[in-house]
Amino acid sequence: MTPGSALLVGGSSEIGMAVLLRLLGPAPRRVVLAGRPSDELWRNAERLRTVGYSVSTTEYDAGLTVEEIDGRLDHLAAEDPLDLVIVAVGSLASKSFAEGVVVNGLGVSLLLRALVHRGTEQIVLLSSAAAVRPRQAIAAYSLGKQLADSTARLLARQTAETGVRVLVVRPGFVSTRMTAGLPVPALSTSPEHVARRVASAVDGRRTVVWVPWILGIAVRVLNLVPRRLLPVDLR
Numbered sequence: 001m002t003p004g005s006a007l008l009v010g011g012s013s014e015i016g017m018a019v020l021l022r023l024l025g026p027a028p029r030r031v032v033l034a035g036r037p038s039d040e041l042w043r044n045a046e047r048l049r050t051v052g053y054s055v056s057t058t059e060y061d062a063g064l065t066v067e068e069i070d071g072r073l074d075h076l077a078a079e080d081p082l083d084l085v086i087v088a089v090g091s092l093a094s095k096s097f098a099e100g101v102v103v104n105g106l107g108v109s110l111l112l113r114a115l116v117h118r119g120t121e122q123i124v125l126l127s128s129a130a131a132v133r134p135r136q137a138i139a140a141y142s143l144g145k146q147l148a149d150s151t152a153r154l155l156a157r158q159t160a161e162t163g164v165r166v167l168v169v170r171p172g173f174v175s176t177r178m179t180a181g182l183p184v185p186a187l188s189t190s191p192e193h194v195a196r197r198v199a200s201a202v203d204g205r206r207t208v209v210w211v212p213w214i215l216g217i218a219v220r221v222l223n224l225v226p227r228r229l230l231p232v233d234l235r
Contacts, residue, residue, distance in 0.1 A: 004029075004083030004121070007076060009060055009111065011035035014176040015126055016088025017044050018191035019169075022199045023084060023124070027052030032076055034060035040177075062089055062107035069114045083121040087111060090126070090145070092178060097140045104144025109151035112166070116155045122165050124198060125152040129172045129210070133219045136235050156207040169198055171211040187215050 008020045011033030024031065031053045035041050041057055048055045058076065076082060089108050094100035108125070115123050131149035134142030149168055156166035173179060173188040194211045201209035210216035227235040 005032060005077070005080040006030070006084040006086075007032045007034060007082050008086045008088060009034045010086075010088035010090070010126075011044055011057060011060075012038050012040035013088035013090075013126070014178075015171070015174055015191045015194050016086050017047075018195035019086050019088070019124060019126070019198050022195040023086070023122075023202060024053070028054055030054045030080055031056075033057045034072075034076075036061070062103040064107065064110075066110055066114070069111055073114055073118060077118070081120075082115070082118070084124075085115050085120050085122070086124045086126070087115075088126045090128070090141070092138060092141050094140060100140025101144045101147070104141050105147030106144070108144070108148040112148070112151050112155055116159055116164055116166070119162075119164055121163060122167070122202065123152075123155075124167045124169060124202070125149070126194075127152065127168050127170050129170050129215055129219055131170060133222055135233070137233060153207065165202075165205060165207075167198065167201055167206060168208045169194065169201070169211065170208065170216070172215045174211075187212055187218060 006020065006024055006029065008016050010016045012035050031048055033041055033045050033055065037059060045055045045057050060072065087108060090104050094103055112123065112125065125148060127149040128145045130138060130142040131145035134146060152166050152168045159166060171189060171194050173185050174194060175184065175188060175190055189211055197209055197211045222234065
């Protein structure tokens, strides 16, 4: 079995699974899917088992304390060190503003710090264009993503001379279950496209990647335009 374990936090995420499958390498390998218990989590685990990976699942909540996060990681790394971790935690449907900030930002930031301190070789954070272009309509999600995105970039700088690599991924609108039923805007993409861009960025040892690449330019231009001149859904 390939040494070192891979961990996907947000184990029911379609984008997270696409990225994981791109980066995993050949089976057999130990994989852990962490997240809230759900049918999608079990299906993803079975999908990996059928192609030869050794898969376990564990419950993970974005509201864990620092001590609880360390305890979970100690347990998960008891057999093999975690050398690949994909953090695909996020929700547009939080019950409150505070929950939205914690789920998308604070909890993710604490997890990223814990992973860096453990010396995880490759960490991939699925951030969002909303981290750079916050929108009023999704304020809690945007603020949370800003916090997580900033934390990851700071950690990437701190670990530049070590063996720890942190990649921040900024997709725009991705067609998934979470966005089903929403109007599909320009520059939308798919989980598979995100995964291809991530694999290329990992190979190139980059710290930030936009998906699609032109989205980064579009966001910079949008940030120069007064918001009162933009459609409501872009403010």
